Amino acid sequence: MKTGRWMRKHFGWMARLLKKLKPTFIKRLDWYIIKKFIGTYFFSIILIISIAIVFDVNENLAKFTQYHAPLSAIVFDYYANFVPYFANLFSPLFVFISVIFFTSKLAGNSEIIAMLAAGVSFKRLMRPYMISCVFLSLLAFFLSAYVIPHGTVIRQNFETTYKNKKKTTAADNVQLQVGQGIIAYIQHYDNTSKKGYGFSLDKFENKKLVSHMTATDIQYDTISDTKFKWKARNWKIRQLKGLREHITSGAQKDTIIMMEPMDLVYSKGQQETFTSPELREYISKQIDRGSGNVVQYQVEYHKRIAASFASFILTIIGLSLSSRKRKGGMGLYLGIGLALSFTYIMLQTISSTFAINAGFPPMLAAWIPNLIFAVVAYFCYRHAPN
Numbered sequence: 001m002k003t004g005r006w007m008r009k010h011f012g013w014m015a016r017l018l019k020k021l022k023p024t025f026i027k028r029l030d031w032y033i034i035k036k037f038i039g040t041y042f043f044s045i046i047l048i049i050s051i052a053i054v055f056d057v058n059e060n061l062a063k064f065t066q067y068h069a070p071l072s073a074i075v076f077d078y079y080a081n082f083v084p085y086f087a088n089l090f091s092p093l094f095v096f097i098s099v100i101f102f103t104s105k106l107a108g109n110s111e112i113i114a115m116l117a118a119g120v121s122f123k124r125l126m127r128p129y130m131i132s133c134v135f136l137s138l139l140a141f142f143l144s145a146y147v148i149p150h151g152t153v154i155r156q157n158f159e160t161t162y163k164n165k166k167k168t169t170a171a172d173n174v175q176l177q178v179g180q181g182i183i184a185y186i187q188h189y190d191n192t193s194k195k196g197y198g199f200s201l202d203k204f205e206n207k208k209l210v211s212h213m214t215a216t217d218i219q220y221d222t223i224s225d226t227k228f229k230w231k232a233r234n235w236k237i238r239q240l241k242g243l244r245e246h247i248t249s250g251a252q253k254d255t256i257i258m259m260e261p262m263d264l265v266y267s268k269g270q271q272e273t274f275t276s277p278e279l280r281e282y283i284s285k286q287i288d289r290g291s292g293n294v295v296q297y298q299v300e301y302h303k304r305i306a307a308s309f310a311s312f313i314l315t316i317i318g319l320s321l322s323s324r325k326r327k328g329g330m331g332l333y334l335g336i337g338l339a340l341s342f343t344y345i346m347l348q349t350i351s352s353t354f355a356i357n358a359g360f361p362p363m364l365a366a367w368i369p370n371l372i373f374a375v376v377a378y379f380c381y382r383h384a385p386n
Helices: 002-021 028-066 071-089 091-108 111-117 122-162 276-289 295-322 331-358 362-382
Strands: 170-179 182-190 195-205 208-220 229-241 244-256
Touching: 028 071, 028 091, 028 122, 071 091, 071 122, 091 111, 091 122, 091 295, 091 331, 111 122, 122 276, 122 295, 170 276, 276 295, 295 331, 295 362, 331 362
Parallel strands: none
Antiparallel strands: 170 182, 182 195, 195 208, 208 229, 229 244
């Protein structure tokens, strides 16, 4: 009873907002289930994330003290971005637990039996669950595609400064295609100063070298209004036309090279800091350059879409399992729900690893957990109570 009053007090605004929209296809029964679904979902998130924060503080308190992390940075830079990241990461788990929890209580109170006895089919009973899933899926996709990446940048910078003190800031022997038939090479690049040493730029036409530029170092222009502006020092350009060669040189030269610092240095988890439009643009640009280091970016892009559909699949499984009244309460269903949820998360990790390390198609790798669990959902639905 106290839990129910707490959820109505803190999450009743969602139900009031939906009621103001007054969709005609949502009936009183639908509102009743939607409020319970959404309220239980957010209650479980707050409960589990609160426990996770306690354990995380206990684990990292020594490091925060060692590196003198200010309280404002801990609260607003780390935990303010820690909460949405992990809440969204385990959103399918929270959805599944919520469905199992409140549906088992409905079944235990014979409310499901009363609905079915009143002529409500199981298919009709699923409608408010699916409406709730639409809201939760859109919320999860919006957070993962647009909001969380910006917070991840802040959180990773905090971890680099006050927690791990490790960050990739340099790269050696970097070679990439910056345009059609244009290959750039940097012997050593320092991302802190945005400066590269031992630079060369080769231009090919019909597989023949037509221009070769070298420079002792190049400096990225960070204050320019446009991207891709570099300053080359002690440069020399050899223009090749048949057997003739024309050489020009100088002390300093402003030039446009179609590459940026983020193209030269890769850090772990970098794909999580891009919004979905930025990911799509980056993947397209790297494929055009012929780069092979795009698989993890492709997996991340497709995983954000696939994960938003997981709510529908896991809700069908949870509803089908917990809508039948049995002795013993919800313990069995909650155990099955946790096992299936962690299996889903484990499959996500395994398929992503296969895509990155074994050449598995990234799109298929992201959707494999959904495809497997869709079969499980169909089996559970076919054996659900009539």
